[in-house]
Amino acid sequence: MRVVTSKSKNAESFYISKGYVNDKGVSTSVIVRKLGTLKELLPEHGPTRDDVMAWAREEARLETLKYKQEQEEKQIKLTFRADRQLDYGKQVFYRGGYLFLQSIYYQMQMQKICRKLKQRYKFKYDINAILSDLIYARILEPCSKRSSYKVASEFLERPSYQLHDVYRALDVLGAECDMIQAEVYKNSHFLGQRNDKILYYDCTNYYFEIEQEDGSKKYGKGKEHRPNPIIQMGLFMDGDGIPLAFSLFPGNANEQTSLKPLEKKILRDFGCQKFIYCSDAGLASESIREYNHMGERAYIVTQSIKKLKKEEKEWALSPQGFKRVSDDKPVDITKLPEDDKGLYYKDEPYTTKKLHQRLIITYSPKYAAYQRSIRDKQVERAQKMLDSGKAKRNQKNPNDPARFIGKMAVTKDGEAADIKQYLDEDKIAEEAQYDGLYAVCTDLLDDEVGDILKVSEGRWQIEECFRIMKTDFSARPVYLREENRIRAHFLICFLALTIYRYLEKKLDLKYTCEELLETLKGMNFAKIQEQGFIPLYKRETITDDLHEACGFRTDYQFMTKSKMRTIQKKSKGKE
Structure with a gap:
C-alpha cells in the first residue's frame, strides 16, 4: 500500500x-x-x-x-466435487524440501559464480538454475542427469531450461571446476568463519559401468573390489567436516602422488597458508611429511607400528611408560580392567634423516577389548573352516579368517609330501600384541598430547563424507564418458556435500544424515485448485528446527500461492 x-x-x-x-x-x-x-x-x-x-x-x-x-489468518473455502474427474496432465504433487538447501546455496553466493560463468562463455541458458537443480536433486533423489531434470520438474519452481541445456552446462562446469571450487571457498565465509587451520586429506575411488579402460578411467584397486575401471578422488576437508577442495586422478595412479598438486592449488588459489595437515598412514610418506613441514604448515599423521624400525617397534609394544592423557599420571596398562574407558599414551622423539618428529603411542582398553572380540570370532570361523576341510585364503581381504590357518608339508616314509593345515597360534599371538595400540607422528614438538590426539581423531569425518557421497548421494556408479562431464558430475556431488554439511551445522549436528535426508525428501506439497498448497508431511521437532534455521515456515495448514512465492524469495535471500 x-x-x-x-x-x-x-x-x-x-x-x-x-x-x-x-x-x-x-x-x-x-x-x-x-x-x-x-x-x-x-x-x-x-x-x-x-x-x-x-x-x-x-x-x-x-x-x-x-x-x-x-490474509494469512482468513479461512480458505474450497469446493470439491465427487462427480468431477481430474484434469489431464495437471500437476498436483510438488517437492518442497529443496527450499532449505536453496537457503544455503544462495548464502554461499552461488548465483554470483554462475554469473561469472555466463559472462565468460556468453551462453543463453540459465546455468544457475541448472546447477542448483542438479545439486538439490543429487541430495533429494540421486539419479541420472536426465532423471534429475524430471525431479526438478516436481519442485515448486519449475525448470526454466531444457534437458539439452543440462548437458551443455556440464561441459562448462567441468572446464571451470577448479575456479568454482576456489570461489565456493571464498564465498563460504559468508556462512561464518572456516576452521581451515586443520585440513584433513584422504582418497577414495568410484567405479564405472564400462568393460574397458578409457581416459582416466583405469583398472585399479577399487574399494568395492569390482572388476570395473575406476577413477580416484582426493578430498580436503576442514576441521569442522566441511569439504574444502577435491581433485580427480587416474584409477591406476598411486594415491600419494595426488596430494601435492591439490595442496599447491589450495595454497595458490584459496590463500590457505597456515594449517595442520592430517591424514592416515597411507598418505603420510616421508616426502609428504617433508612437504607439510615447510612454511607455516605442520602435520599430524597416523603411523603404522608394524612398519617402525626394530628399536621403535619394541618400545611401542612395551607396556611400560604409559601415562593417562587426562592428567599425565603414570599408569600400568597391564592392570587395567577391560571396561576401562580411559586413554593412555607415551611419546618420544622420532628422528629421520630430514625430520625431527614426535612419536605418540596410545592405548585404549576399550579398543583392545573390541579388537580381541573381533579376532576371537575370526579364530572360531577359521577353526570351522579347518573342521570342514574348506580352508581357502582370500588374498584380497586382510581380515579373512583363513589368515590364521597355517600350512606345513609332512612325509610318510619316502612318500610324496602331503599339505597339513593347522590353527596358527603364533599368528594369533602376533596380532594380539597390537590390541588397543595406535600411533601418531607429528612435527608439533611442544603441543599438548591431548590437543594432538583430538585433531587426529577428527579423521573419521572425512570417511563419513565419502560414505555420504557414495551411499546417500549415489555418486557411483558413474555413467558419463567425457572427461569434462565426469568432472562436472563429481563437482555437483562435492557441492551437494558442502551444502548438506552446512545445513547439518546450522542444525547444531542434532540429527543423523538419515534423519535429515528422510525429512527433506518428505517435505512435499499438494497444489489445491490453483489457490495454494497443503503440506503433505508431519510437523515434528526436526521440521521446526529446519524452519528456525532457514528463517521461513512452510508448516501452515494452507499456504496461498502468494505466501509460497514469498517463501521462495526468502530462501534466496531476497526478502
Missing part, C-alpha cells in the same frame, strides 16, 4: 491506496483509508508537510502489515 494525495483549490488530502489486478487483468487501485487534510494533520503530525508525509507513510506500512496478517 502507498500514500496518495489529492489537491483541490482549498485543501490537500492524504489517503492510503492499495493496488490490485481486476477481473480483466488490468492494474488499478482503491482507496483503503482517508487520513485527512494537510490542515487537519499539521497540528498533530507537523510542523511541516514532510513530517505529515512521513507519518502517512508509516501508517501505510502498518496498514500493509495488518492486511497481510488478515
